[in-house]
Amino acid sequence: MAYVIAEPCIDSMDQSCVAVCPVDCISSEQGQDRKFFIDPNNCIDCGSCEQACPNQAIFRAEALPTEWAGFAWVDATWYVDPGQARDAIDAYMPTQAA
Numbered sequence: 234m235a236y237v238i239a240e241p242c243i244d245s246m247d248q249s250c251v252a253v254c255p256v257d258c259i260s261s262e263q264g265q266d267r268k269f270f271i272d273p274n275n276c277i278d279c280g281s282c283e284q285a286c287p288n289q290a291i292f293r294a295e296a297l298p299t300e301w302a303g304f305a306w307v308d309a310t311w312y313v314d315p316g317q318a319r320d321a322i323d324a325y326m327p328t329q330a331a
């Protein structure tokens with residue numbers, strides 16, 4: 234199991250979690266992504282990021298609130314096919330019209 238970043242990270246990416254992760258498994262591409270993503274294959278379940286996030290966006294996968302269960306798929310998918318993960322986020326929460 235790994236930790237997962239859910240909805241509260243979208244469009245509020247302060248990166249507190251990235252700073253504390255001991256294995257550098259939290260990533261995002263600047264200018265392309267609206268949230269950060271945890272690599273489920275490298276996360277060591279230390280819990281540091283959960284404590285650091287000011288938005289309570291991070292959960293153990295098995296503790297994800299039901300309404301955010303799909304974010305486990307989003308985080309894992311980003312490491313295989315970032316475009317598919319981005320499309321899912323935009324479908325879930327469309328960007329505000331300029």
Ligand code: SF4
Nearest residue numbers: 254276277279280282
């Ligand atoms: S639980 Fe630990 S290893 Fe996993 S993403 Fe968070 S800080 Fe990194």
Ligand code: SF4
Nearest residue numbers: 242247248249250286
């Ligand atoms: S600390 Fe929380 S809101 Fe900030 S980038 Fe990490 S998961 Fe997103």
